[in-house]
Amino acid sequence: MSDYDYDLFVIGGGSGGVRAARVAASTGARVALAEDNRMGGTCVIRGCVPKKLMVFASSFREMMPEARAYGWELEDGQFEWPRFHEKLEVELDRLEAVYRKLLDGSGVEIFDSRAKVAGPNSVALADGRTASAGHILVATGGHPIRPEMANARFGMVSDDIFHMKELPKSILIVGGGYIACEFACILHGLGVEVTQFYRGAQILRGFDGEARGLIADAMEERGIDLHLGTNIVEMRPASEVGGKSGAEMGMPAEELGRHDHDEADAGAVAPVPMWVKGTNGMEKTFDRVLFATGRAPNTRDMGLEEAGVEIGRRGEILVDEYSRTTVPSIYAIGDVTNRVNLTPVAIREGMAFVETVFKDNPTPVDHELIPSAVFTQPELGTVGLTEEEAREQEPIDVYCTSFRPMRGSFAGKPDRVLMKLIVSKQTDKVLGCHIVADEAGEMIQLAGIAVKMGATKADFDRTVAVHPTMAEELVTMRDPMRSA
Known part of the structure; x- marks a missing residue:
């Protein structure tokens, strides 16, 4: 003792x-x-x-x-x-x-x-x-953070979404990471008019470039008003520029979730309709502004x-x-x-x-080859290196296919899916797998096992396809789309 x-x-x-x-x-x-x-x-x-x-x-x-x-x-x-x-x-x-x-x-x-x-x-x-x-x-x-800009305290962070008593009619989401994109898809699907500003050239920085582009296209196709290379120049309560007053539209402060030792909400107030001016020249009033611009420990x-x-x-x-x-x-x-x-x-x-x-068993943490998913619509499932990362490391072959899946095609939907393998030219080892499709998170969990075990492209090739499925494309791609 x-x-x-x-x-x-x-x-x-x-x-x-x-x-x-x-x-x-x-x-x-x-x-x-x-x-x-x-x-x-x-x-x-x-x-x-x-x-x-x-x-x-x-x-x-x-x-x-x-x-x-x-x-x-x-x-x-x-x-x-x-x-x-x-x-x-x-x-x-x-x-x-x-x-x-x-x-x-x-x-x-x-x-x-x-x-x-x-x-x-x-x-x-x-x-x-x-x-x-x-x-x-x-x-x-950790906790979500607000940007350092005037009137940011009137905006929401991701914690607040779960405490809304009613949905706004319109929202501006600021950010291009997975949290911003997921909530853009969610709120659009629930009937909210969604506008998204992201200062970068493409959403989902750090993920595979081809996958990012396909998801951005799908989001816009669904009706999300996505503005890349765009940030807020100025924002202030709409009541100050002739819009509805904060008292009319504001959410009572007690309805908001205040978490993480108040770090996320230092100086925050109840969200109100905001007039926003963007670097792209847009001037518009939104019922809510959501900042999905990062988190801090x-x-x-x-x-x-x-x-x-x-x-x-x-x-x-x-x-x-x-x-x-x-x-x-x-x-x-x-x-x-x-x-x-x-x-x-x-x-x-x-x-x-x-x-x-x-247990007296020194065990280092293994942070290599962790599968993950982004729950946009469609989803992104990913494990291992992106094409961009892999080609900086060694010569690679890229096996890739994009197509309209059977279910959506029959219904006349324009949605496309992506199946992509990054393969080492020298060892034939699969360095990365990237899937954009409905239920991609479910698929990547299983593909992640193979990639973690060090499976080669030959191992994928000799696996019999399950037909008809989207995932069968992972084992039927015979010729590389390109090499780098």
């Missing part, structure tokens, strides 16, 4: 922190966890889970005309946001309860309080209590630097391959480290931490 109150104290009740706490407790360790917001963190409460449910809800809009093309007689319905939102909140409450039950069942002591590091082996709670621990694990995640006022933990220039906790900070007793996992900001990665990091610290 150590002299500490706990063997492990976890700060943060998101997916990574909860998994680490539970698994550590299963080894017999005395574990406590502190969370000052809702258990489940960004993914469960204000990220992946509610977002995916919104993706499902938004996809039904296109099913109506498609069903008629297949011979069904039905009328277009009307989406009721309050009805969906009420059920969404019930589901999130259920999931939070599941997380709490899992912790309780594992013997983890829960503190519903904000916690900060008070020393290498000490944690201070907001209510004045302190606790000592042999190890401290920081898993506080939750490290402010955490006592980390005072305890000797080194912080990076973007506010991230610097860790080694074992998730250990510059203080040997303090570790960090998940988005707060700004390595690969995905929920399954945070969970893997938490598992590796437990192996290293509580």
